[in-house]
Amino acid sequence: MxxxxxxxxxxxxxxxxxxxxxxxxxxxxxxxxxxxxxxxxxxxxxxxxxxxxxxxxNWPVAYLTGQKEFYGLKFKVTPAVLVPRPETEMMVEEIIDIVKKDKQQHVTSTIVDIGTGSGAIIIAVVSELKKLKNDIFKNSEFKASDISAPALKVAKQNAIKHKLSSKIKFYRGNLLQAFKFKQNQLNKKHLIIAANLPYLTSTQINKSPGINHEPRLALDGSKQGFKYYRELFKQLKELNLNEVKISLICEIDPSQNISGQKIAKLYFPTANIISKKDLRKKYRFLVISI
Ligand SMILES: C[S@@+](CC[C@H](N)C(=O)[O-])C[C@H]1O[C@@H](n2cnc3c(N)ncnc32)[C@H](O)[C@@H]1O
Incomplete structure (x- = not known):
């Protein structure tokens, strides 16, 4: 042979x-x-x-080889984490653009990645900012959370693999509750929240055999797919971070663009909410500036 x-x-x-x-x-x-x-x-x-x-x-190729490339970096993946998708890469660019604007305005950024899975988003962001060789990397704070302990273990291994484990703090918990934020911790800072939470509807999942080896906890956003974003918006509102500038970037299914905007508006009536497209020109992100 x-x-x-x-x-x-x-x-x-x-x-x-x-x-x-x-x-x-x-x-x-x-x-x-x-x-x-x-x-x-x-x-x-x-x-x-x-x-x-x-x-x-239908096992994903990435689970069989144990790795997946995302934003030009190799990530360890196991069946405990979602395989990072190319469409999510635009979220990394969006965050980097926001942080660069903060630098021009002399504002310090705190970046949190909620539902970090393999750690792909936060690790890609931090490693790009590190390359800039300016004080953004030194001055910014980076945190990530997940509710799944096995997923967090993979994320931490990826942070070690990319030599960023001393820069990113990982927390286990339900969405924002994981961080136990206090208003005075964040005063005068820009809180940038990256969230690629489960957003598929149960019907979409049942119709896609290609994803049935990935964790349901990473995919299933319940009936309309917005269960976790509603909960995140509620938690954020209840934190009462009135003095803090907040940008929230949520990955969505293109079919949720209009409904997602409306739901976000209910929680944050005065926020600026815009939709952004992914590389395939489909609406994929809500950028909510509060
Ligand atoms: C769609 S995956 C995204 C993974 C990764 N951020 C990415 O973009 O590849 C959603 C992640 O959210 C996590 N998750 C689900 N419910 C959560 C909750 N209530 N609080 C925090 N994380 C949660 C899942 O374990 C999963 O890792």
């Missing part, structure tokens, strides 16, 4: 076969193309067949 034989016999699309063979051999894809005669031993072939079967049973 050779690399060429595996490709000839594989029941998977070419790209997925390439990903698995390159993962098993620890060789890049160029190597597979230029060395098709490389022998594959029995043990490796068996491992390939197991991966192939799981993939055909």
């Amino acid at each position: 050779t690399i060429a034989d595996i490709f000839a016999q594989s029941a998977l699309p070419r790209l997925e076969t390439e990903i698995f063979v390159s993962f098993l051999l620890q060789k890049n894809r160029e190597f597979l193309l230029t060395h098709p005669e490389t022998p594959i031993n029995k043990a490796t072939h068996k491992k390939f067949l197991i991966l192939s079967r799981k993939r055909q049973d």
Whole structure:
């Protein structure tokens, strides 16, 4: 058996076969193309067949290889966390733009990532800000929370992997309650909240076999998909952070754009609420400036 034989016999699309063979051999894809005669031993072939079967049973490629690229960084992923999606990358850019504006206005930012999962959003933000080599990285605070202990464990491992564990504080708890914020802690600061909370409706989940290996806790936003955002808005309002500038960026399903705006307006009638599109030009984010 050779690399060429595996490709000839594989029941998977070419790209997925390439990903698995390159993962098993620890060789890049160029190597597979230029060395098709490389022998594959029995043990490796068996491992390939197991991966192939799981993939055909809709296991995400990222769970099978244990990693996923997000914002140019490699993240460890396990079935305890949602596989970070490319559409979420725009949230990272949005946050970085907001923090850069804060710097121009001499305002210090506190950035929190609620429902951090693998830690993808907060780690990508912090590692981009670190690259700027100015005092934003030094002066800003970074926090992340999740209700799931196994997810937080993965997020912390990713922070260590990217050498950012001393910069990001992780908390377990229900949305904002995890942080136990006090008004005087945040005075004169800009609180930037990134939230990619479960927002799919139960019907959407039942119709998507491709996601049934991912944690329901990461996906299911109940009937209309807005259960967690409603709760987050309620918690934020109850904190009474009247003196604090707040920006809240929520990832949504494009179908929730109008309803999401209306719900946000109910909680924050005087806020500036705008919708932003993802890379596929679909409404994907609500940016709520309070
Ligand atoms: C859609 S996933 C997003 C994961 C990650 N932020 C990303 O963008 O890839 C939602 C995350 O919210 C977490 N979560 C669910 N309910 C929560 C709650 N009440 N409080 C905090 N986190 C929660 C889930 O465990 C999951 O990790």
